Amino acid sequence: MATVRIAALLLILTPGLRAQEIQDQATVQTNVMVSMRDNVRLATDVYIPPGGGKLPAILCRTPYDKTGEKGNGTYFSAHGYVYVAQDTRGRYASEGTWKFLVDDARDGEEAVNWIARQPWSDGKVGTIGTSYVGGTQHATALRRPNALVTSIPVDAVSNPGRQGMRNAGAFELRFWNWIMLNSAKGSRAAKDPAIQKQLQEMADNRLKYLVNLPLRKGTTPLRLSPESEDWLTEAMRHGGDDEFWDFTNVINRVDRYKDMPVYLVGGWYDSWAGNTTANYTVLSKAIQGPVYLIMGPWIHGQQGKSAHGQVDFGPDAAIADPLGWRLEWYDHWMKGVANKVGREAPFATKVRLFTMGGGDGHKTPEGKLYHGGRWRDENEWPPAKSKPTPYYFLRNGTMTQAMPTTDRNMTSFVFDPKNPVPTIGGNISSGDGILLQGAWDQRGGPHVWNAPDPLPLSARNDIVVFRTNPLPEDVEVTGEIQVKLWACSTATDTDFTAKLVDVYPPSADYPGGFDMNITDGIVRARFRDSSYEESLMEPGTVYTFTIKLYPTSNVFRKGHRIRVDLSSSNFPRFDVNPNTGEPLNDNRRWTAATNTVFHDKYHPSHIILPIAGK
Numbered sequence: 001m002a003t004v005r006i007a008a009l010l011l012i013l014t015p016g017l018r019a020q021e022i023q024d025q026a027t028v029q030t031n032v033m034v035s036m037r038d039n040v041r042l043a044t045d046v047y048i049p050p051g052g053g054k055l056p057a058i059l060c061r062t063p064y065d066k067t068g069e070k071g072n073g074t075y076f077s078a079h080g081y082v083y084v085a086q087d088t089r090g091r092y093a094s095e096g097t098w099k100f101l102v103d104d105a106r107d108g109e110e111a112v113n114w115i116a117r118q119p120w121s122d123g124k125v126g127t128i129g130t131s132y133v134g135g136t137q138h139a140t141a142l143r144r145p146n147a148l149v150t151s152i153p154v155d156a157v158s159n160p161g162r163q164g165m166r167n168a169g170a171f172e173l174r175f176w177n178w179i180m181l182n183s184a185k186g187s188r189a190a191k192d193p194a195i196q197k198q199l200q201e202m203a204d205n206r207l208k209y210l211v212n213l214p215l216r217k218g219t220t221p222l223r224l225s226p227e228s229e230d231w232l233t234e235a236m237r238h239g240g241d242d243e244f245w246d247f248t249n250v251i252n253r254v255d256r257y258k259d260m261p262v263y264l265v266g267g268w269y270d271s272w273a274g275n276t277t278a279n280y281t282v283l284s285k286a287i288q289g290p291v292y293l294i295m296g297p298w299i300h301g302q303q304g305k306s307a308h309g310q311v312d313f314g315p316d317a318a319i320a321d322p323l324g325w326r327l328e329w330y331d332h333w334m335k336g337v338a339n340k341v342g343r344e345a346p347f348a349t350k351v352r353l354f355t356m357g358g359g360d361g362h363k364t365p366e367g368k369l370y371h372g373g374r375w376r377d378e379n380e381w382p383p384a385k386s387k388p389t390p391y392y393f394l395r396n397g398t399m400t401q402a403m404p405t406t407d408r409n410m411t412s413f414v415f416d417p418k419n420p421v422p423t424i425g426g427n428i429s430s431g432d433g434i435l436l437q438g439a440w441d442q443r444g445g446p447h448v449w450n451a452p453d454p455l456p457l458s459a460r461n462d463i464v465v466f467r468t469n470p471l472p473e474d475v476e477v478t479g480e481i482q483v484k485l486w487a488c489s490t491a492t493d494t495d496f497t498a499k500l501v502d503v504y505p506p507s508a509d510y511p512g513g514f515d516m517n518i519t520d521g522i523v524r525a526r527f528r529d530s531s532y533e534e535s536l537m538e539p540g541t542v543y544t545f546t547i548k549l550y551p552t553s554n555v556f557r558k559g560h561r562i563r564v565d566l567s568s569s570n571f572p573r574f575d576v577n578p579n580t581g582e583p584l585n586d587n588r589r590w591t592a593a594t595n596t597v598f599h600d601k602y603h604p605s606h607i608i609l610p611i612a613g614k
Contacts, residue, residue: 001030001031001032001033026047026050026073026074026077026078027047028046028047029045029048031045032044033095034110034111034114036096036106036107036110038096040089041094041095042086042087042088042089042094042095042096042107043066044066044085044087044111045067045073045084045085045086046082046083046084047074047077047082047083048077048082048120049077049078049080052120053120054119054120054122055080055081055120055121056081056082056121056124056126056149056334057082057083058081058083058084058125058126058128058330059084059086059108059111059112059115059125059126059127060072060086060127060129060133061111061127061133061136061140062087062088062129062136063087063091063092063132063133063186064132064133065087065186066085067085069083069085072085072128073085075323075327076327076330079331081330082115082120086111088104088136089107090188091186092186097227098188098227099227100235101132101136101139101157101247101248102247104135104139104247105142105143105247108139108140109140109145111140112140112145112148113146113147116146124334125145125147125148125149126148126150126151126330126333126334127140127141127148127152127153128151129153129154129156130154130155130156130301131157131272131300131301131429132157134153134154134155134156134157134158135247137151137152137153138153138157138158138250138279139247139248141258141260142250142253142256142257142258143256144258148258149260149261149333149334150261150262150263150330151262152262153264154265154266154303155266155267155272155300155301155429156248157248157272158250158251158276159245159249159250159251159252159275159278159279160245160247160249161238161240161244161245162245162275163272163274163275163278164272165245166235166239166241167521167522168522168524168548169239169240169526169527170523170524170575170577171236171239171574171584171585172271172573173435173572174271174428174429174431174573175430176210176213177430177432177433177434177572178430179222180202181206181430181432183199183202183203183225183228183229184196184199184200184202184203187225187227189226189228190225195224198224199221199222199224201221202221206434207433213575213576214236214585215585216585216586217230233585236585237583237585239524239584240527240530240531240532240533242532250275250278250282251275251279251282254283254287257283257286257287259288260287260289260333261291261329261333262287262289262291262292263294264276264279264292265303266295266296267295267297267298267299267303268298268356268518268551268552268553268554269297269298269308269309269426269427270299270427271428271430273295273551274548274550276293277293277295277381277382277480277551280351284350284380284381290342292351293351293352294346294351295352295353296354297313297356297373297439298317299429299437300428300429300430301429303318303319304319304320305317305318306318307366308439309436309437309438309439309440310368310369310439310440311368311369311370311371311439311440312359312364312366312371312372313359313371313372314370314372314373316375317354319346328340328347329341329347345375348377350378350379351377351378352375352376352378353375353383353478354373354376355374355375355376355476355478355555356373356518357371357372357476357554358371358373358374358474358555359373360372361504361507361509361510362509363509369441369509369516371439371516373555381479382478382479382480383478385612385613386479386610386611386612386613387610388608388611389609389610389611390484390606390608390609391468391562391564391607391608391609392404392605393466393564393566393597393599393606394599395409395599397464397467398466398468399467399564403601404604406600407601407602408598409599409600410599410603411464412594412596412597413461413463413464413567413568413595414461414462414595415462415494415568415569415592415594415595416462417576417578417579417590417592418592419462420571420576421457421460421497421567421568421570422448422571423435423436423570423572423573424441424442424443424451424457424517425437425439426438426517426570426573427519427520428573434449439516440516441514441515442456442515443512443515444456457515458515458565460567462567462569463567464565464566464597465564465565466563467503467562468561468562470505470561471556471559471561472558474555474558475555475562475611476553476554476555476612477554477555477556477609477611478553478612479553480551480610481551481607481608481609481610482521482608483521483566483606484546484607484608485498485566485598485605486542486544486545486597486598486604486605487542487543487545487596487597487598487605488537488539488540488541488596488598489525489539489579489593489594489596490539490540490593491579491580491581491591491593492536492537492538492539492580493525493536493537493579493581494537494568494577494579494595495522495524495525495568495577496523496545496567496597497565497568497570497574498520498521498522498547498549498564498566498607499517499564499570500517500518500564501515501518501562501563501565502515502516502554502556502562502563503560503561503562503563504516505560515563518554519550519552520549520570520573521547521550522570523545523546523547525537525577528543542598542603578590578591579591
C-alpha cells in the first residue's frame with residue numbers, strides 16, 4: 001500500500017460570482033488490499049479529504065482499472081467525501097477469479113462493511129458508476145448492507161436474462177465484443193505479456209471471428225483467458241432467463257433490494273434502457289426510496305452530449321455537469337443538504353423524460369440531422385396520459401389504427417442466416433468496431449462494415465415494411481412498446497425482429513429523406529411462450545409472438561410517417577439464428593427459412609404504441 005498527497009484544482013462556478021480557484025490536498029492510499037470472506041484480497045484506492053474527521057464515503061467497484069477513477073476521487077474528496085475505488089475480483093490488481101458480476105453482491109456488501117469500520121468513516125456509504133459498474137451497485141443493493149444509504153446506477157447492467165444480454169432468447173453480441181476487447185486488459189491471463197499479445201491480436205481481428213460463430217471452448221485464442229472463455233460460452237448457450245442470469249436480477253428479486261433513495265439514469269438509445277424503466281416500475285412500488293428516474297436521448301454513458309449517431313437532439317439534451325448533479329444527490333441524502341432534490345429540475349419530480357423530436361430536420365454545421373426535443377417532468381412511468389394504441393399491419397405495406405378486414409392475408413420472405421440484415425444504430429454499448437450507437441439513417445455506406453453500399457435497408461427483400469400515410473398532425477409516442485405477430489416458418493426455430501422508424505420526408509438537406517431508427521426488439525421462436533423454457537415449432541404451424549421493443553419518447557412530426565420493419569435478423573446486434581433448431585451456440589448447420597407474417601382479421605398482427613394524449 002502506498003500513501004500520497006494530491007493537489008485537486010477545481011473550478012467551482014457560483015451563481016453571481018466569477019469562477020474561483022480552490023486548491024485542496026487529499027491523501028490517497030493506493031492498493032489497500034481488502035480481504036473478502038474467502039481471503040481473496042481486492043485492491044482498493046482511498047481518496048481522503050484533508051482535515052480528518054469522520055466523513056461519508058462514495059464507493060466505485062470497477063472491472064476497468066480503479067486507477068481510472070482518479071478524476072472522480074479528486075473531485076469528490078475536494079467536496080468532503082472519501083472516495084473509494086476498488087478493482088473487482090480477478091481484475092487488474094485484485095486477486096481471485098473473475099466471473100461476470102457473480103461475486104459482486106457479496107464482495108460489494110463486504111466492501112461497504114469494510115468502509116463503515118474505517119476511522120475516517122461516518123458510517124454512510126453511497127455508490128457510483130455506469131454500465132458494469134452500475135451493475136455492481138445493483139448487486140450490492142440486493143445484499144442490503146446497513147451502511148449503504150443511496151446509489152446512482154447509470155445505464156446499469158440488470159435483469160440480463162430479460163433484456164440487455166439475452167433478449168427474448170437471442171444473445172446480444174456486444175457482450176461477445178466486450179469479452180474480445182477486455183480479455184486482453186486486466187485479466188489474470190493478460191498479466192503475461194506473451195498471452196496478452198495473443199489476446200490483443202484476437203481482439204484486433206474480431207470481425208473475422210464474428211462471422212465464424214458459434215464460439216466453442218478451446219477453438220480460439222480466448223482459451224488463453226479461461227475465465228473469459230468460460231463465461232462467454234456459457235452465456236451464449238443460456239437462452240432462457242434462468243439462474244445463470246440472477247447476478248443483478250432486480251425485477252425478480254425486488255423484495256431483497258435495499259430500501260433507500262435510488263436515482264436511476266438511462267437513455268433511449270442505451271443498451272439497458274428497457275431494464276432501467278422496468279427497474280423504476282418495480283422499485284418505485286416495492287421500496288419507500290424515494291426512487292427517481294431520468295431518461296435522455298443518450299447512448300451508453302454519454303449523458304454529457306446532445307448528438308448521438310447522425311442525429312442532434314439540441315443543446316438542452318446534454319447534462320452540462322455530469323458530476324455536479326451526482327454531487328447534489330449525494331449532498332442531499334448523505335449530508336442532509338436542502339438543495340434541488342425534490343424541488344427543482346432535474347430532481348423536481350420522480351420522473352424526468354426527454355421527448356425526442358419537434359426539430360425541423362435541417363443539417364447542422366456538424367453534419368447531423370436536427371431532430372430536437374424537450375425535457376418534461378412526470379410523476380410515473382409510463383406516463384398516465386400515454387394510451388396503448390394498436391396500429392395494424394395491412395396489405396401493401398400500410399399501417400393504420402383500423403383492424404384488417406380481409407379473411408386471409410400474409411407476407412412471406414426468405415431469411416438466409418448467411419446474409420443477415422445489418423445493424424445500423426440502436427441500443428448499443430460495448431460495440432466498438434462492430435456496432436454503431438444511437439440514431440442513424442437506415443441506409444448502408446462505408447460506415448457500416450457489413451453493409452458498405454449506400455442502399456436503404458427497406459430495399460432488402462427479407463425486410464417487410466409497414467408504414468402509415470404522412471401524418472396529418474404530430475404524434476407523440478412515450479412508453480413501453482411491443483409488437484404482436486401471428487407467424488409461421490418452414491423451420492423449427494427462427495427469429496422475428498421489429499424496428500420502429502421515424503420517416504422524414506425529402507428536404508433540401510436530405511433529398512432522399514431520413515429513416516431514423518427509434519427502437520427495436522427481437523424474439524427467438526423457441527422462447528415464444530416462455531422466457532425460461534424452450535419449445536421448438538412445428539413447421540407451417542401459425543404461432544403468436546410478442547416482440548418487446550425498448551421504451552422511447554418521440555414526437556413523429558406532421559408530414560412524417562411511422563414505420564415498422566419486420567424481419568428475422570439484426571446482426572451483429574443479435575446473434576444470427578441458423579434456423580436448424582440445434583442447441584444454442586452449438587450449431588454446425590445453417591439453412592434458409594421461409595417465414596410468413598399474417599395480417600388479416602383472424603391474425604391481426606400489429607404494433608402497440610403508447611400514444612400521448614393532449
